Amino acid sequence: MINEFNLQRVVFHGCQLGLVSVRNGQPIKKPWAFETTIPEIVSAFEPLKCKGDHVHQTCEGPDTNISGFYTWQMTDQMHKCFQERIHNLSVGNVDIAAVELIPLIDVVPANSIR
Numbered sequence: 001m002i003n004e005f006n007l008q009r010v011v012f013h014g015c016q017l018g019l020v021s022v023r024n025g026q027p028i029k030k031p032w033a034f035e036t037t038i039p040e041i042v043s044a045f046e047p048l049k050c051k052g053d054h055v056h057q058t059c060e061g062p063d064t065n066i067s068g069f070y071t072w073q074m075t076d077q078m079h080k081c082f083q084e085r086i087h088n089l090s091v092g093n094v095d096i097a098a099v100e101l102i103p104l105i106d107v108v109p110a111n112s113i114r
């Protein structure tokens with residue numbers, strides 16, 4: 001499917017997005033991955049690989065269940081990516097939008113006053 005839809009795979013770690021143990025609050029280094037066609041998601045999540053500069057809790061017992069859910073940091077980051085994608089797409093069409101908007105602004109006030 002990756003080749004068929006030209007998907008890019010980005011791997012990152014839960015400890016970089018607030019995944020912590022319910023037992024002791026220590027970060028859990030769970031590898032997660034997205035496969036996407038959205039370059040903004042790849043750019044945002046690619047740097048979120050653990051650098052190994054902190055202690056991890058092993059993902060076991062009650063932590064196994066919670067690690068199956070997204071963290072708020074992950075979903076907030078994903079929403080920022082969608083916003084950025086929409087912005088970037090609209091910027092790409094700015095010439096078309098400007099050509100259509102400018103005549104409407106000039107014409108409407110002149111006709112309605114007279």
Ligand SMILES: [Zn+2]
Binds near residue numbers: 013015029056
């Ligand atoms: Zn880590």
